[in-house]
Amino acid sequence: MKSLITAIREHDEVARLLAWPGDFDLDLGEHGEEVHLASGAALEGFAGDGAGGTFFFCGEGGEERPVLYADSEGGAALVAVGLPELLRLLLVVPWWRDCRALTVAESGELAAEYLEDMPDLPTRRDRAAAALGLALPTEGEALARLREAALGVGKDFVLVFTPEGEPYDPLFEG
Template sequence: MDAADDLLLRIGADRELSGFLAWPGDFDLERRDPVEDLRLPTGAPLAPIAGDGAGGTFFLCGEPGTARPVLYADSEGGAALIAADLAEALALIAAHPYWRDLGNGHSPADLEAELIEHDPGYPARRDRALALLGAVPPTAEEALARLRACAARTVPDFRPIARHQDAAGPYDSAYTVLFQD
């Protein structure tokens, strides 16, 4: 077991933290069943760790005890690395649950205001989750810069391929475009 596995166990044992990550973070430990069985071109293992409400899956890439970046694969055939490791991914998701929209022309302030409109207790819940994770929240600018750097590393080694015969080939690297400068 490595640090990522320990962190996942800790989250699973804390209802408050796992609840916040599930919503609004859309990182649900109960949704570990990917839409497709995926593999990496390098043969490195992919371990599904959480899913989102739209059918996407978060994976740890690589063997326990090694550097394990986090890959997000959506249900539409798009994928990208989103963080260098699980701790960085969780800091991103907790601080900016709207991370997918950061590089999509949306103002972080507007995204934040929309969350607060739907959940006035969101800022306090976010701060509590970050404290429970022991995470320093990245600013929106830092988060987007990290997303871009990670997404740029996706191709070729971390671009997943569906294992079944009818697969259309490797997943699209659309997120790498989304998070480009």
């Protein structure tokens, strides 16, 4: 079975949609500062965003590994358990970084702004999901999974700024 990273690289339309509005680019996997996980588990940057944030795989394995996101302002959170879950989040709720309360109401307000600028977003999202072989969750389901990753499972994934030994701040409050 082909990896999702390979599939993204092979589908220009998917890569463009993930780049915007998803703000996810496989060519931006280098983090701007030295970091490590407090647990000592492996950390592998594999994608980034336009503002200097980085998506990391945590631990050993492949695309099923937990995914931690670190922004350029010293905030971090586990955002998905596996690349398929991350891609579902990016396709359904690409504005997740601005959805601090992780509610459907808040997300709906943000969605309206995006849809005003990109009325074809649902159609493009559905084509990208089909190209990647992903079934998409509802907005509520995607936010619930993000909440569980960031505030549940994510407690065990603390990113540390290595030179100072200081942990990053949580992106979401429980």
